Each structure stands twice: as C-alpha cells, then as structure tokens.
Amino acid sequence: MTQSPRVFVFTDLDDSLFSSKRKHTKTDDSQITSINKQGEIESYATLQQQKLVQMLAALKASFIAVTGRRTSAYEHCIIDQVSNSEYAIVSHGALILDDKSELLPCWFKYLNNNFDMTHWQEKLTQTHCQLIDYFSAINCDARVRLIIDHDICTYICIKIPVHYQQESLLDKINLYLQQLDFRIHGNEGNFAILPPYANKELAVNYLIKKLNMSDKDVVFGIGDSLSDLPFIRNLDFAIFPKSSQIMKAISHVE
Template sequence: MSGPTNQPAIVAFADLDDTLFQTLRKLPGIDPHTLTPATVSTRGEAHSFCTPAQAELLRLLACGGVTVIPVTGRDLAAMARVTLSFTSWKIVDHGLTLIAPDGEVETEWAGHVRVHLHDLQEALAAATAHLEARAQRLGCRLTRHHAHDLPFMTVLKHPDAHAEALEELQLRWEAFLTDQGLENLQIIANANNVSVLPRLLGKLEAVQHLRQRHFSDAVLTFGLGDSLSDLAFMSACDFAITPPRGQLLRAVNAARLPQR
C-alpha cells in the first residue's frame, strides 16, 4: 500500500492487530459477510478480519497516495500470514527488525539491534527466571522470542486468559525490575499477553530510524495504534489515530484529570 512517487510523501505507520484487523472473537454480533479477511492461521485458514470501516480506511489511504508501513509485534513468520498488501517497508518484532521493500532485512538496523541486545541478555534472562516457578504454578507459560538470533522478549500467557493470575505475575515482574534497577527493560500488557522487553529499543526507535534514513522528505505522517505500547511511536508522528475500543482510548477515557 504505497502511493505515487511524484507527489509529496505521506506516510502512515500502523500497528496491525486490533488496529487494522482483529479476530472474530473481538467482533461479537457483526455480520461475517461484511468482513474482509486480513490474515490466515498456520493452517492457512482465515483468522483475522477488517471491518468495513477498517477496510475503508485502508482504501482511503491507498487512494490518497499514503505509504502504509506496518509497525507490529509480529515476527517474520506471523507477518507472512498477513494477506493485506503492504509494498513498502515493514517494522516487525516490536521494532527490532526492519524489512525493506525488496523483502530483505535491513542490515544496518540489525547490527544496531544486536549490539544493544548483547548488553541486555543477562537482564532478560534474570527477569525470565524470576517468574518461571510462580508462572508454572498459576498455569501460565513463558515463551522467549528471538530477533537476529538473540532473545529479546519473554511473553507470559495464560491458556484461559485468567486475569487475576496475569495481574499477579505482571506486578511481580514490575517489582522485580524496580528492585533490581533494571531500567533498561519494560513490561507491556495487552489482553492475554504480558511481556518483558527492551525499553529503549522498539517501535519508536524503528520509526525514527526509517523517518531519518528513508522518509526524511515526508510532509505528513500518521501513527495508528490501539495499545499503550504504541503511544511512543504514534507521538513521534504528526497525527495519531486510534480505534475507540482499544486499550489506549480506554485508558484515556478512564483518566480523571483536571481540565485546564
């Protein structure tokens, strides 16, 4: 999804899951005949879908010559199961991997990421080990994710999305990072996922890198996302767009701040 090259560059950096599409579980009561398939499962079956509004948003961006760049936590394999057409750059692995329009991983960014990940290996391993026993007792599983052959994130899930178990473990993780002074790591949570990953190496830094190296001539940028973890890269754009039922807008609606 990219526009003509003879007009001023307009770029939309867009989170994918729960921003541009979602699973049927998150679309109760909607007529499935109005949906557009957007991803397939590992078995090749339709898995996530665009609503009519999401499909129309993508159509309008394409008609307006806007270059749409995915900014996603999906890895390379999961990104390959997205059936929507994205023809420019792609940001995957929570920002740790950049895929060029020709499908190749950008080596400059990969080298930068490896240097920083090497310095985080001890902290990531300690954070993971701290939760292993308690997570197992609560029926949760921890999965370590890799980028450029190095662990960069550990994801906590419960098979039944047990909110109390996830909350307890999230609080334990946050307390551990604080107690150990591991300010270079952060905890993010959304739905049934609680993850520990680098604080200063992610979607924001990847977006900044692309803007500086490849889209310095952009006259207008949009940031699209649904989660609090998307806020940093969205704030680096000229305008931010978020769906009404996402974590980000729920948090804003729940805030009780004085009006000034």
C-alpha cells in the first residue's frame, strides 16, 4: 500500500517562531508563546509568525522543534503544534525527546555508541571552570553556565551583558573561544560551546531516518541563526525571518 505524502517542519524556536519579551514590540496582534514556571510571560509571536504556523498546520504538518533550549525551557513553549509534537530536538541538538519530554532511549544508545561521552563530559566541566577564570581575568561580568539536561552535560552557554558588548571586546572573546576544542556558535553577545554530539544536523538526520521520510514527503526547515543552516540545507524548503542572522549574512547579495 502506497504511503500518503506527509509534511514535516523542523523548526528553531527563539527568533524564528517567536521572540523574547525583551526583543518583541508588543501590539494588539501579539500572541504569548512561552511562559515560565512562575507564570511570567517570556516571549511573544508576531502576527506573521502566527500565520506561518497556522499555514503549515493547515497542511497537517508534524512540527519538530530544533532548539538550543534545554528540556525545561523547551517545555515553557505553549504553541500547540510544538508542545504536542511526537519529538523534539533540544540543547543544540544534543538530545532528542519523545512526546513526554523524556530522553529517547535509542538516541541515548546512539550517543554512547558513537561518542566518548565520559571524555566530553569531563572536558565540558573543565572548560566551564576555565571560562569562568578567563572572564574574571578580563573583568567581564559574563554569565557562564554548564547546561546539564537529563543528567548529560550538553553544552556551555555564555551571555555577555549588553553594556559589555563593544565590538572590540566581542572580537577578543570570540578569538579566545575559537582556540577551544569545541564548535562555537555566536550570535551578538551570546555564545554556545558545543561538543560534537550537540549537533542539530546530526539529530535531524537521525529523525529523518527514524521516521522513514522519503522523496514523497515534504520537509520544511525554519531557522534564524547560522548554526541552523546545516540542518536546514538538505531539507526541501528553507524559511528565514527577515531580521535573522542568516539574512544579515546574505544581505550583500544583489
């Protein structure tokens, strides 16, 4: 029996389907999209972002989040198509969750079979301490966090306060981070220090195989940052917000 064509949407969340309360200019059309455990509003979607989700939902698309958020932050999202999804990719691709936000057992097995997890867990812990010392030495009051999700060290998150975000300092920090034995994702004053298993493209490709996607299916990718491009580039269609890091990178094209 021939399988009916399916529609899938692999989508980043922050600055793609919505933006933080700090970045969003609230209007009568704004929709609340993320609420923390204290019941405080975290983010909103513009009318255009809402229409995008509605348009894809009308195609009966299956939405799969591909986000840098760890599990607890992913669960703050209240967009039905995202929160009720069968799968989610979180912590910059390090973890794949099931529909109950539990770590997918086959993905955990895949990680242990393909990466020296003990080595990278120790290296992340050591690098976290090293980075705290580095920012103290340059008198930069950065927030440096080792993100542990489902008892796995997934990545290191660095947030530089706005008043420190001079171009010369950010260039200096970026140069230092590039010397570390990790992949680095930077966007304005935010940096993520990523081990090899924190890889959105790797996780997306894993789910593509698990879900037996074929050339009869239609697969969309939505993202805003350069780190989203690898997981999007092999999908059927790509969607980028006009104010995204990706669009800024290609703004010179005439």
